[in-house]
Amino acid sequence: MQRRSLFAAALGLLTLAFSQATLAAEPLKIGFIYPGPIADVGWTTQHELGRKLVEKTYGDKVKTYFVENVPETADAARVVRQLINQGCTMIFTTSFGYMEATAKLAKQFPKVSFDHATGYKMDKNLGIYQTRFYQGAYLMGVLAGKMTKSNTLGFVGSHPIPEVLRNINAFTIGARSVNPNAQTKVIWISSWYDPPKEREAAETLVSQGADVLYQNTDSPAAVQVAEKKGLYAFGQDSDMSKYGPRAHLSANTVNWGVYYVKKVGDKLAGKWKPEDTAWGMKEGMIEVSPLGSAVPADVAKIFTEKKEAVASGKLEVFAGPLKDNAAGVKVPAGSVLPEKDLWSLTWYVEGVQGSIPK
Template identity: 65%
Template sequence: MFRVRSTVAAIAAGASLMLGILPATHAAEPLKVAFVYLGPIGDGGWTYQHDQGRLAIEKEFGSKIKTTYVENVPETADAERVIRQLAADGNQLIFTTSFGYMDPTIKVAKSFPKVHFVHATGYKTAANAGTYQTRFYEGAYLLGIVAGKMTKSNTLGFVGSFPVPEVVRNINAYTLGAQSVNPKIKTKVVWVNTWYDPGKERQAAETLVAQGADMLAQNTDSPAVVQVAQEKGVHAFGWDTDMAKYGPKAHLTANTENWGVYYSREVKRELAGTWKPEQTLWGIKENLVVLSALNPSVPADVAKLFNEKKQAIVDGKLNPFAGPLKDNTGATKVPAGSALPMGELQGINWLVDGVEGSLPK
């Protein structure tokens, strides 16, 4: 019986080949790509924008990839548990998208040497783990230029999350941009010790307005700061995403990220078998840092200057951290004719002259 069935099968196969019908083959398994998020995908800020990047690669690569994500993962032992489970589930490329995931990412990477990990905003790497972050301070500098030209009180406000280098760079760049067009500028900072807490962000913004700030920026994830600016009749800037809908009159522009361009590159390398760990640092030139459209209320001369300075950054003619620079104790940090080295900028732990207060311990 077995021989007869085999012969029939062989005849059928031969007939199929004569008719040009190829035998069925198994489709290649899709590349499994995972994302670990600090906040909810609907936060309107950091996590939302990363998830837009995830959706962009789903659209670009279609059935070649399968993505998954876990949201609301705190920067605690829970992060290691989640990352480890994603690796155990067969994900081959895992993006961990918050600074506090750095050590858990490296720890799990050692346990899964064949899985590739990429950590956002950190500095630790391994044979199978790289990092990625933006020159977001370029955009913060441009926000400062608009703020410095349009402020009436000469007082800027900034809602700070944590005193990590990423945030310190942005506060400093925001202040330096404003001072480049208005030497009278002072920046007040309220620290909230969280990346995402709309209530705390709102309270911080209200405090800054009460202290005289009429231009608000943030390094937090919700649109609460923009909403307060709209209510109080002052101006604000979106952060991570375009937040104009939350404050149509208040919102002047936004410093945003186009994460899709980076995620696309990493997926292409993974699919081609050429992935390797890198420390990627992209900015405006690479279209990872994107400034949203200026509010029509921005004066024409300010818009012109904004666009000229943006182009100067793209052309490499403007470095926001070029000297002379002093910290807010008066100590010279960068002499005239030089710029803060990238290594020092990556670990910056001091505030520029004009930023009031000190970094929390």
């Protein structure tokens, strides 16, 4: 009888050890949802490269899932629930329009770790991550200001949210830092990815006198228009030089992988916590691609000096004096736009024409 009890106890311990080993061997399941298609350039593509870097870094410790072309509607919540039902205990929602759905789901699934890109709502299990994309946009503006002959710059806008307005303003500040006569015209297309609309907007801007084009949209349409018309343009999110080798001056690119690797490592170590993260050139999240052959040596020198100053923190993009385009002082001389105002920015800087759509 005693032998049977000892045997049963030993068997129970073995079963428990096996169960614990099995649990320990279970990979961390991570879900990503993307607003656009995975192509060879653009916002979604850069997030996808970040997901792949997570897999490369952590191997069989993780299992990742992704869903592309997820509308920024109630569909987002449905897709995230599906990922959670597949066992995902970590979710990355990669666009501003997913914010409300992510905030609601975080309350419904308190054991899941959520990270939302470019939003502002946080919770006990919901962190946010932003980029200082405006740093690269400023540098693109420096090139635009030196390369324009018409002093008219064209910008294809997606949605009039602070993230995009920061880039329009930073681009214009950069241009006017080397060319005070530079002006920026903006056309909004109400989409992150719509190549026909992007192309039409770029062509309209050219017809209005723009000879340098930039965009906060995902396709290389603006670069292609510039190439065809003998003008200049920039890549956004990714290097787009192959779509306009003569037109492409540089690109404002983002490396999401550095953030994803850090947060997944925290989760694996049991140290994940919701954070408000804003990384830029200093952290290696924002990078600019090599300069195109059309950029003269003297312009390249100015660009390099400013790039080093931005990366080191010596040059603040939104430093005063700054006015809005109605001549109202927004940042006095000697001051820098406060962080909270930067992330909730809702005005055009001096040099941007027109008004922001409601």
